[in-house]
Amino acid sequence: MSTRMAPRPPGATMRLELTRWSLLRNFLRQRALNWVVMTSSFAALLLAIAAGVLGTAAGSANFGIVFVWIVWWGLLMGVLLPLGGRLWCFICPIPAPGEWLQRRAIVDPPVNGKAPALLAIDGSNRSSDRERISVGWRWPKPLRGIWLQNAGFLGVALFSTVILTRPSVTGWVLLAFLGASVGMAMLFERRTFCRYVCPVGGFIGLYALTAPVELRVRDPLICQDHRTKDCYLGNAAGYGCPWLEQPWTMERNASCGLCGECLRTCTKDNVAVNLRLPGSDLLVAHGWKLDEAYKAFIMLACAAIYPVVFLGPWGWLKEWANLDTVSGFTIYALGFLLLNLVAVPAVHLGTAALTRWVSDLQEIPLRRLFVALAYALVPLGLAAWMAFTVSLVFANLSYALPVLSDPFGWGWDLVGTRAAAWAPMLTGWVPSVQAALLIVGLVASIVAADGILRKIHGGQATIRGLAIQAFVLTAEAALFLWLYLGAAA
């Protein structure tokens, strides 16, 4: 276990601690909070799976499609992720049953104040092996990081035209996620699935770097002197960090699921939830990793592919993506993978090399610059996804009303809204909102590029390097503007 302490984050004075208000602090410490939230979402998940598998094949009338790909997606990309980072991971029902089984409890803290062995670092002095349900293995080191999540997301994204439009496929995919999370909870410690496997968790973690909310220790020095490390190991008040994070070293949002266990277990009252300047985590240099850089490329590429396939006028491409013919889909899949894994990274590599050359940064390894500057793509990528989500949600959210009454499309009218007609909302505003989002994303990306270059360059500005970055980012933003406001409008 690393004993490195998190340095005081830069701009710490710009933080507003939300948990200094006792009302909020006490609320977040309630053990029942996670259960209420997760059980509610778990019920919705089960309904989505059941509706997907058993309900109507018409996506617009199926709870599984409407509530997962319109309501949930809109909530995630429009609100939760940009404002709350990994807030969805706090709500997400997929790890719920596995975690309940691991803990043998839904709400209760660990037995006699001791975490089950699988949650303990040492294993021996916490609870007896007799009580184990999960094997509690550690996730293999070579698989740590988000490469698996990248691959999983690519797989889901590649088949997204099928998954997003066919309720039964959505149902089975959700069921597979649930099964995988339970299975992994029985084999591996804590939320290994969430941290290393969940295809959604990967991009949420990346984009959570931009969030204006963070959970951090107040004073790392207090943790340094605190030997029992209850936030990691658990105590009578709660479980050790399910996300395998060590809060006293945490400087980024990437792997904090905001579950609040450390708020409960910290005996020094040294954990806080803060408001901060969005995007601070992008500049945390030791967090720059190749797997996350590739996640940024993949998300950027998919943000360009989705409007083309889903919203664009190119019917033949949609047919290819929709698996209408094997040959068509093969061409689409090759193009999709090439764009994600080769073309976008290649453009970025060229840009990084040019930046390195014009900025006299030859002493910096190209690989380091390549990885670091990928984080400048994160705000623009998030903005592009939000722009895509706006067009999707504004046009389709009204499907939620009839589906609430008739989740399976069987003719029910549970809450009297079955006959509610589809009515696109505020569609006249969509182009303006999309343009505004993309412009804000572009500016944020240029600011992030500047911060990253300064960080690499020992705090000095590199005007020429920034100009290269700004030019390429602007070109990418222009491409998105054309895709959303021109080609797909």
Added chain:
Amino acid sequence: MRFLNLVTRRFIPPHGKGLEYAARAVTAGLLLGLGAAILVGIFGRPGSSGQAIDLVARQPAAGGWSRDRIVVSQGDRVRLRIRAEDVVHGFAIGRLGVDAGPVEPGKTVTVEFVADRPGEFTFYCTEWCDPNHPRMRGVLEVRGAGESAAPAGAPAPASDVTLQHLDDPRDTGIVPPDFPSAMRGLPPYGQGCASCHGAQGEGTDWAAAIGRREFLFSRSPVEVFRMLAGMKLPDGSTRVGAHGQNVAKRSKAATPHAPYARGWSDQERWDVVAALWSFATAADRIDLGRRLFQRNCAACHGEGGRGDGPGGRSQPKKPADFTDARRMLAGTGELYTAKIRRGGMGTGMPYWGSIFSEEELSALVDYVWTFALTAPLRN
């Protein structure tokens, strides 16, 4: 018992407090409630009155109707719950006058009717849903009292189905200089014909009712034109058979009609022909025909009847172009009725005889004439 003990020991918390038990109860309740709701949904909703028959509509490529035969008893109040799974479908039983209208994807439409006549009735999709949409059909079998097996089967074929010349090539050999106009045809008809045949072709004591369907049904427009032009008909005569018969009843020699049309241009003769065909129909029949055409035929034959509908592209033979006067005006109402009733026999056109009533067939043919002969009436 051992398994139960194991489960109990593993999953019932010895340290459970009230909240934990409450949480487990609520979670279990949610699971059970959801399961129960699904079972209720699958095996029938409480409170539904009467026995509902579920019918799921899918594109023909995905299986079409979930049932291709529904059996009920005569006198039953039939309650059909129709659900579309993929695209907009429709449901109708033409010969029973049942029409559920369009059924949107994911929506359920319920239609109720009394099966008051025994027999087999074709139900069909009324919305263009797939290149094979016309084949999205099924049979409602209404069994009479005491019947246990399927009744005699399809209704007896109409006499016109036996017509031998149904698929013969047709060619007027003459093309109207301009689109025939019933409105333009009224003045010459009034001057040359009305005094004998009546102002609307309704006939008089001494002349046939040439503006009536019964008269025109087995005659082609080009036949009448030829008669007015003094041309020889295929049988060598210059008169119209039924007209001659009618006149013969009054012991008068059949009169060639060319003298009455002397001085008319070819266009005027065609206009008079159009006027005769327009006398034989009415606006409400044209309207019924138009609705039937747009719902069932336009996908292949095109809204303008030019045979250019998108559905026609996937058919083995290009759908007929009803605006092709050279071909169209050589046919008779009898012929077109038979073709619609029978279908295209390899051309891709489905048969409609088991769907349309005689009145609907007749209205549809009246509407089809408007593409080549009686267009003004459409306005």
